Amino acid sequence: MEFEQLYQEIILDHYKHPHGRGLREPVTGSSVGEAHHVNPTCGDEVTIRVAADGDVLADVSYDGMGCSISQASASVLHELLRGQHAGQAFKIMDGFVELMGGRGQVTPDEELLGDGIAFAGVARYPARVKCALLPWMAFKDAAVRAGVAGSSPSAAASEVQGS
Amino acid sequence: MEFEQLYQEIILDHYKHPHGRGLREPVTGSSVGEAHHVNPTCGDEVTIRVAADGDVLADVSYDGMGCSISQASASVLHELLRGQHAGQAFKIMDGFVELMGGRGQVTPDEELLGDGIAFAGVARYPARVKCALLPWMAFKDAAVRAGVAGSSPSAAASEVQGS
Amino acid sequence: MTTITIPEGMPQYGDVPRFDVEKVRADFPILGREVNGHPMVYLDSGNTSQKPRQVIDAMREHFEHHNANVARSVHQVGTEATEAYEGARAKVARFVNAASPEEIVFVKNATEAINLVAYAISNSPAASRLALGPGDEIVISEMEHHSNIVPWQLLCERTGATLRWFKVTDAGRLDLEDLDELVNERTKLVSYALVSNVLGTVNPTSAITARAHEVGALVLLDASQGVPHIPVDVADLGADFLAFTGHKMCGPTGIGVLWGRYELLEQMPPVLGGGSMIETVTMERSTFAAPPARFEAGTPPIAEAVGLGAAVDYLTGIGMEAIRWHEKELAAYALDALGTVPGLRIFGPTTPVGRGGTISFGLDGVHPHDVGQILDSVGVEVRVGHHCARPLCVRYGVPAMTRASFYLYTTTDEVDALVRGLEQVRKVFG
Amino acid sequence: MTTITIPEGMPQYGDVPRFDVEKVRADFPILGREVNGHPMVYLDSGNTSQKPRQVIDAMREHFEHHNANVARSVHQVGTEATEAYEGARAKVARFVNAASPEEIVFVKNATEAINLVAYAISNSPAASRLALGPGDEIVISEMEHHSNIVPWQLLCERTGATLRWFKVTDAGRLDLEDLDELVNERTKLVSYALVSNVLGTVNPTSAITARAHEVGALVLLDASQGVPHIPVDVADLGADFLAFTGHKMCGPTGIGVLWGRYELLEQMPPVLGGGSMIETVTMERSTFAAPPARFEAGTPPIAEAVGLGAAVDYLTGIGMEAIRWHEKELAAYALDALGTVPGLRIFGPTTPVGRGGTISFGLDGVHPHDVGQILDSVGVEVRVGHHCARPLCVRYGVPAMTRASFYLYTTTDEVDALVRGLEQVRKVFG
Ligand SMILES: Cc1ncc(COP(=O)(O)O)c(C=O)c1O
Numbered sequence A, B: 001m002e003f004e005q006l007y008q009e010i011i012l013d014h015y016k017h018p019h020g021r022g023l024r025e026p027v028t029g030s031s032v033g034e035a036h037h038v039n040p041t042c043g044d045e046v047t048i049r050v051a052a053d054g055d056v057l058a059d060v061s062y063d064g065m066g067c068s069i070s071q072a073s074a075s076v077l078h079e080l081l082r083g084q085h086a087g088q089a090f091k092i093m094d095g096f097v098e099l100m101g102g103r104g105q106v107t108p109d110e111e112l113l114g115d116g117i118a119f120a121g122v123a124r125y126p127a128r129v130k131c132a133l134l135p136w137m138a139f140k141d142a143a144v145r146a147g148v149a150g151s152s153p154s155a156a157a158s159e160v161q162g163s
Numbered sequence C, D: 001m002t003t004i005t006i007p008e009g010m011p012q013y014g015d016v017p018r019f020d021v022e023k024v025r026a027d028f029p030i031l032g033r034e035v036n037g038h039p040m041v042y043l044d045s046g047n048t049s050q051k052p053r054q055v056i057d058a059m060r061e062h063f064e065h066h067n068a069n070v071a072r073s074v075h076q077v078g079t080e081a082t083e084a085y086e087g088a089r090a091k092v093a094r095f096v097n098a099a100s101p102e103e104i105v106f107v108k109n110a111t112e113a114i115n116l117v118a119y120a121i122s123n124s125p126a127a128s129r130l131a132l133g134p135g136d137e138i139v140i141s142e143m144e145h146h147s148n149i150v151p152w153q154l155l156c157e158r159t160g161a162t163l164r165w166f167k168v169t170d171a172g173r174l175d176l177e178d179l180d181e182l183v184n185e186r187t188k189l190v191s192y193a194l195v196s197n198v199l200g201t202v203n204p205t206s207a208i209t210a211r212a213h214e215v216g217a218l219v220l221l222d223a224s225q226g227v228p229h230i231p232v233d234v235a236d237l238g239a240d241f242l243a244f245t246g247h248k249m250c251g252p253t254g255i256g257v258l259w260g261r262y263e264l265l266e267q268m269p270p271v272l273g274g275g276s277m278i279e280t281v282t283m284e285r286s287t288f289a290a291p292p293a294r295f296e297a298g299t300p301p302i303a304e305a306v307g308l309g310a311a312v313d314y315l316t317g318i319g320m321e322a323i324r325w326h327e328k329e330l331a332a333y334a335l336d337a338l339g340t341v342p343g344l345r346i347f348g349p350t351t352p353v354g355r356g357g358t359i360s361f362g363l364d365g366v367h368p369h370d371v372g373q374i375l376d377s378v379g380v381e382v383r384v385g386h387h388c389a390r391p392l393c394v395r396y397g398v399p400a401m402t403r404a405s406f407y408l409y410t411t412t413d414e415v416d417a418l419v420r421g422l423e424q425v426r427k428v429f430g
């Protein structure tokens, strides 16, 4: 069935059992940035909070409400980016953004994207790409606000509007 | 040839040799009304001056510039209405207006319309009906201004705009 | 042999219009297509309707044989195009029982029709009965489409007038309790939907128009979801303006309609300036044609008018009463069927009374996007989101809804497919 | 064997594009029809162009297989419609070499495109760079179409600004003598036709845009008669806005285009309010989407965009250079041929230099209505009247003109038919 391409077990799993959901108070001393993004066409919301310890993303916590794709994407983001060095985190983000912009033509790098590869099918549904990207665009803003450098210019950056 | 339906000899004749063209000073004592009408889409112009002696249209003089249809129509109008009783003049006008609105389906009454029957073919060309009616609508206004009663409500009356 | 006598007051057999949905479906080429390997079940007619062959053919025929610009040519092809265009105007006028074709203004969609009235108001000189200023009020409702909200917000910004609105009850009806306070001496215009594009509610008109006219206010009905689905007679409705849109009534995109009472249209100054709307032009100043030409600047949607004329003929041929009846049957069937789905909540009237064949709902614990996506995967096309009526979603405390909307070609089998699809949704997200 | 060497500076063989007019004509179904018993000779393309099979088929295909509303659906058919609509935007952007598809706003016709800019200006707050008030000036020209005159007159009425204009020389060119005085520090916008719809003149751009930008004014080019006939590259032209219309470039009615530099579009407030142009809506206030969506309120002309996209593909396939060349050849041929008709006076450039294939003329002692009617009787379709450019007729001291306008499917045989028709006219009215 078609929808299985979109709703990979992995995605449904992250949606039904989100990993590390909830905004956490950062340990003192870390530099914190937060961003709240909304998809105006469907009302999906995600808040991402980045707590940076120098170059390391000590914690990436989140909260939100919305469809399975946007919420599972936040859960996967948390899994992938928490504890990473900034450079690697942005590399992962770029990989995810590229996958989403690839209209199903990009072969995902499992090494880099982990559970994120489950979103490969989403790229074939233009209307849902925004859902998948929502937490990533919020992360990007939050990271900047946390003073984490290394953000590379990304084509999809202006796609989703912040608030 | 098709155009012969439209450009009857009679019409061309009236166009090339207009009858009684030129605005005439009325005899003193008569009641005078004048109207100047313009067809905004093509710039055709006609001025009609009615001089009434009681119930009789002592003179109907005119001037104008424009296409063969509008100018020939003015010449025919002059021929038909000059010297008529008001009642008969409006009957002729109504007959002409009806002929023009008939899309080529109305059989003209030669007794009533004289040379006016040459315009029967014009009724088949919606774009030209306004040209043929221009002097008649001006006449209608001029007659009212000359205080001549008897004007019956006519469907086409609002078709051509005065100025 | 027994004869069954139907008691008076009940619908008699003669009251049930003849309606053969399979015959209707055969007219719509797209209904044969598949989506994701399933026969398409198109339940998004409130968004845009499908087009019968008769409409598609009329447009092609026009382009292949009669294409020319209108109102500007004396030549034969131009005359044919003009007659086709003006003929379409006359058909639309008859369809809504306008006093004359001159009361029909062709615009690009319902949204432009509403904006046209709003700009004509702000372009009106202070002495005009249409003029608006600080202290004046415009009344809309909480169940409006954005196209009947934003133009009035912008108008209030331009003029300093105040926007007010009817509330919506839990049951999905306009709350008329405050009618006399809300519509008062300061009110200049009341604008609301004849039929809600979200709840399916058919709104009452006589109490509101009576009150509006009592205080000297004008009434605009957004009939975008009305004219396609129920018989609409402007003489009966008693409103001053009616806006609707071609693409929701079997016509093409690119054309909408503003109907206005002629004496009002006559008082309205132009909005868009350009070719065909003028009487005479000098470099210094211009004078303007009488309505409807005054409001149709530039080359109008000619082929689209031809298509809309064909759509009106098509709908008339089937009969608007029959279409209303068919959709009412469908709504009753669907309300029953959806009632069997656990965790499903209907927004708006839950009985098939005073409502059309548009049903919005929520499914416990599943976001509408996910509902829509799973349904699409089995070929069922519904709309999800705020349906261009965000304030109404806020009213019901949800960010989005799922909407199934029916039309003359919808079948009970398709309603069944929807219900089966929802089972699927519950299985995936259960 | 002799080799002919073409001197440098002369057109080389390689410069003559391949162009097979009979092959082109076979694409246009309507060209096979008759008018009044004669093969139709359609010389009214300046009014509206005919449509190739490719465009008609693309629209039918859309209605029969992919019809849905755009930008609002997550379902498959809606996604297909959205991709078709946005794909058309990208095609149009490439066609005029816009920096991105986001610079292309779809409207209903060129007239709306121009009015959109005018209303965005009057809706701008006083602090905006676009704001206009008493003392400010707008410059147009005496050879404008009413659609590029009336919107500015209405804007000046709304804002108190002053309208000024370039004069036209006897030879039918813009009189640029007073350029520096006319376009001055008070000038906020210069708006004029890239190609005249009456005289055929191709107007210069670099001197005017340079002067306008020097004084901080914006430049809008009305390219309604440009984009269909000559290669247009907005990056080259250096203008700020470009308006054109689908139906004159082999596309359908019901769609037009405003191109604007993105940073300008971004500064413009909304004009029409409604669905699809919003970011978020509450009953109290709304925020708006980024361009181009901000200017596309309501359901856009979807099928029409598909048709326009197909038209752009068609024109690109043939090549705009080839089309320009073909029309230049025709203009040269026609200017020669018309020169042989006694009593005929051409308005505008009489040599095929700096002009396109649109020729207006008068015939001594015969009113244009009569010229047009006799020509129609032999199947030759020309336009007569003031061509929505009344001030230009006044400039030449005539109430009306006869206009023959060519396009890619016009042949020299058709020019001959026009000349023969004019002989007939002279015989009837001689
Ligand atoms: C030069 C020019 N500008 C503007 C227009 C208006 O185009 P439309 O009628 O499609 O709005 C036309 C055509 O009528 C034109 O020739």
Ligand SMILES: Cc1ncc(COP(=O)(O)O)c(C=O)c1O
Pocket: C046, C047, C109, C110, C111, C112, C145, C147, C148, C193, C195, C196, C197, C222, C224, C225, C245, C246, C247, C256, C388, D275, D297, D298, D299, D300
């Ligand atoms: C109730 C209502 N009003 C207005 C509109 C706007 O119609 P359009 O998008 O054709 O302008 C719609 C449809 O989208 C609608 O459902």
